Amino acid sequence: MAEHRDIHINVPVLTRVEGEGALELDIVGGEIERLNLRIFEPPRLFEKFVEGYERNQVIDMVARICGICPVAYQMSAVQAFERLSGFTPDPWVQRMRRVMYCGEWLQSHALHVHLLAAPDFLGFESAIAMAADYPDAVRRGLQLQTLGNDLIAMFGGRSVHPVGIRLGGFYRAPDGSAVEMMLQRLQAALPEAEALIGWTAGLSFPDDDQSFISVALSDPDEYAIGQGRLISGQGLDIDICYFDSHFKEIQSPHSTALHCELEERAYLTGPLARLNLNFHQLPPEVRRLMEGCGISFPSHNMFHSIVARAIELYFAIFEAIRLLQDYQTPAQPYREVEAVEGNAFGCTEAPRGILWHRYDVDDAGIVRYARIVPPTSQNQGRIEEDIALSLQKFGLDQTDEKLRLRAEQVIRNYDPCISCATHFLKLNVNRG
Amino acid sequence: MATDKPKLAVHKFSSCDGCQLALLNLGEPLLALPGLVDIVHFAEAGPNSPNQAVDISLVEGSVSTPEDIQRIQQVRQNSKLLVSIGACATSGGLQALGNFANRHEWMTSVYSDPEKIEVLNSSDPISKHVKVDLQIQGCPVNSTQVIGALRDLLSGVAPRPEVHSVCMECKRKGLICTMVTQGEPCMGPVTLAGCGALCPAAGRGCYGCYGPAEQLNDRSISDRFEQLGLDAQAVLRRFRFIANSAAGFKAASEGLRGDTDG
Numbered sequence A: 001m002a003e004h005r006d007i008h009i010n011v012p013v014l015t016r017v018e019g020e021g022a023l024e025l026d027i028v029g030g031e032i033e034r035l036n037l038r039i040f041e042p043p044r045l046f047e048k049f050v051e052g053y054e055r056n057q058v059i060d061m062v063a064r065i066c067g068i069c070p071v072a073y074q075m076s077a078v079q080a081f082e083r084l085s086g087f088t089p090d091p092w093v094q095r096m097r098r099v100m101y102c103g104e105w106l107q108s109h110a111l112h113v114h115l116l117a118a119p120d121f122l123g124f125e126s127a128i129a130m131a132a133d134y135p136d137a138v139r140r141g142l143q144l145q146t147l148g149n150d151l152i153a154m155f156g157g158r159s160v161h162p163v164g165i166r167l168g169g170f171y172r173a174p175d176g177s178a179v180e181m182m183l184q185r186l187q188a189a190l191p192e193a194e195a196l197i198g199w200t201a202g203l204s205f206p207d208d209d210q211s212f213i214s215v216a217l218s219d220p221d222e223y224a225i226g227q228g229r230l231i232s233g234q235g236l237d238i239d240i241c242y243f244d245s246h247f248k249e250i251q252s253p254h255s256t257a258l259h260c261e262l263e264e265r266a267y268l269t270g271p272l273a274r275l276n277l278n279f280h281q282l283p284p285e286v287r288r289l290m291e292g293c294g295i296s297f298p299s300h301n302m303f304h305s306i307v308a309r310a311i312e313l314y315f316a317i318f319e320a321i322r323l324l325q326d327y328q329t330p331a332q333p334y335r336e337v338e339a340v341e342g343n344a345f346g347c348t349e350a351p352r353g354i355l356w357h358r359y360d361v362d363d364a365g366i367v368r369y370a371r372i373v374p375p376t377s378q379n380q381g382r383i384e385e386d387i388a389l390s391l392q393k394f395g396l397d398q399t400d401e402k403l404r405l406r407a408e409q410v411i412r413n414y415d416p417c418i419s420c421a422t423h424f425l426k427l428n429v430n431r432g
Numbered sequence B: 001m002a003t004d005k006p007k008l009a010v011h012k013f014s015s016c017d018g019c020q021l022a023l024l025n026l027g028e029p030l031l032a033l034p035g036l037v038d039i040v041h042f043a044e045a046g047p048n049s050p051n052q053a054v055d056i057s058l059v060e061g062s063v064s065t066p067e068d069i070q071r072i073q074q075v076r077q078n079s080k081l082l083v084s085i086g087a088c089a090t091s092g093g094l095q096a097l098g099n100f101a102n103r104h105e106w107m108t109s110v111y112s113d114p115e116k117i118e119v120l121n122s123s124d125p126i127s128k129h130v131k132v133d134l135q136i137q138g139c140p141v142n143s144t145q146v147i148g149a150l151r152d153l154l155s156g157v158a159p160r161p162e163v164h165s166v167c168m169e170c171k172r173k174g175l176i177c178t179m180v181t182q183g184e185p186c187m188g189p190v191t192l193a194g195c196g197a198l199c200p201a202a203g204r205g206c207y208g209c210y211g212p213a214e215q216l217n218d219r220s221i222s223d224r225f226e227q228l229g230l231d232a233q234a235v236l237r238r239f240r241f242i243a244n245s246a247a248g249f250k251a252a253s254e255g256l257r258g259d260t261d262g
């Protein structure tokens, strides 16, 4: 006898359309017959908005796509414009942009690990509810999140839509005294971040290995954040300007989000993909912590992505300390970047994965066309594939409530966006 | 859990989530919030009862689908006080740029199959569809503003709306005017205070993300910008930016174009 299940969830997912979504699941005769992650938040059509605006304005506009990772949007955009002009930022600018980006990884990962994911693993409705039983863990998370936000604000005045990044560098360089105080706080946070790795690794994980393709940026000199070539575990190794020859965005019939595929296959981007591909570039101190944490990487268990985030969180602090040591205020925080006509490509590692931009710019530096591929639309295919495999393994005969919770947790492993927070899955079951 | 604490809901419409971060980015003080209010709906933080009656609803985001209209009406019915937070909720946000253009053409250029997607022809502020008790401008609003307003409302005090421009914040902070000293075009004279003059403090001109100040003299600022070397298009782009559909900025940009968006 056929069994029909309709599972509706609210998964506000950040994609080009950003927003709310639902999971549709039909189980017929004990098999998953249909599984769609539907995204139906209205498109905000950002790519059209930026047409006709100046490059520096576009840097401030694209930040508004996501309040959780505005720095990533600004960095992909500024990289695109500078690359097009053949402009290489001064070493000071390169280092400080990396530090600012570390701030975003730090706040975003701390937010995800503590406020969004941990309550799943420990069975709470929210982090606020969890705080009663795990006060220290929640407090640590909030402190780390604040530290990341303050690190962003040191360069940009505020952490949401910071105002510091411009073509050629920064509008203003932080004062030495601010950097000095920040360094002390970062140093003090390292043991906390180390404890966090152990804490996440000690959670209990379902045994759920799956085979999937990881995609990340790769930089010969360091663990890639703000630049690099696109690589996969399967031999892809291309300049970011060839993205379109390998990746394809498609509008799936059940969604307002555009899906993205690599050579017609779903793939993973984000912390676990980065760690899988680039772990050998972590500084020895960080790598030692990774190897000693009890979870072995590379890993193909998506539930380990919370540990990957904790490791990257530690790395972000470690890296910021390294780059801020011996800080000196530069003579000039930026140089002018000449307007050049052409197609600009930028790609950086947002907290949730690769964020690819293309802008067509005219000779006056006005953007005429834009295309933005955010991490979540890239992960969407993989999320669907994962839910199907995970639920099958979990057992489709489980109660509806358990299926719902498991599906939610699987989705949250990808940290699609903060809006996908907790308990978004509404379940209506029609058993035939 | 029965409680006689005031009930709070946080709702999201079309937005970037940045304004609700004014709460989620509070850091440790976030843990004190449940002592003050009973948070019954805040999907991003966990609590999820969108249809419960509450004392205060904070609303982020703009209204842009038929379904949004129904939802905001529902929120209004359930709320004693409704506070719209941020540029999206108070003026339609950056995405209201679409109001000046042909949205259908835009949809067609992004989606192969735009008919599948149901949207309104505009991105609207919350106040276009329901009565709003308090508006807090800003993209994003900050924690001080939101917590301040909550405290006032909870203690029955009418929050005092900001009336000054960013210039006033510059003066309070003793900042050197970037427009005067560096010839940096600055929207500060026509932009509502609230951010703490972040951009002038960072050595750049304000780009108006807090939306229009109460009284704005857009003529004189436009003339000033032209003297600083901006052409008419560049001046237009400065008004038609983050808070493009807020009344003052919209009127200014239409005045500059000499059109009425027909």
Ligand code: SF4
Pocket: A064, A067, A160, A161, B015, B016, B017, B018, B019, B020, B060, B061, B085, B086, B087, B088, B089, B093, B094, B138, B139, B140, B141
């Ligand atoms: S007003 Fe700005 S920060 Fe707030 S939700 Fe809208 S885009 Fe985001």
Ligand code: SF4
Pocket: B166, B167, B168, B170, B171, B176, B177, B178, B179, B180, B186, B187, B188, B189, B197, B200, B205, B206
């Ligand atoms: S810098 Fe801008 S906001 Fe500050 S005083 Fe000058 S014009 Fe006003």
Ligand code: SF4
Pocket: A163, B166, B191, B192, B195, B196, B197, B198, B199, B200, B205, B206, B207, B208, B209, B210, B211
């Ligand atoms: S753009 Fe203006 S209102 Fe916005 S942060 Fe900068 S100074 Fe403040």
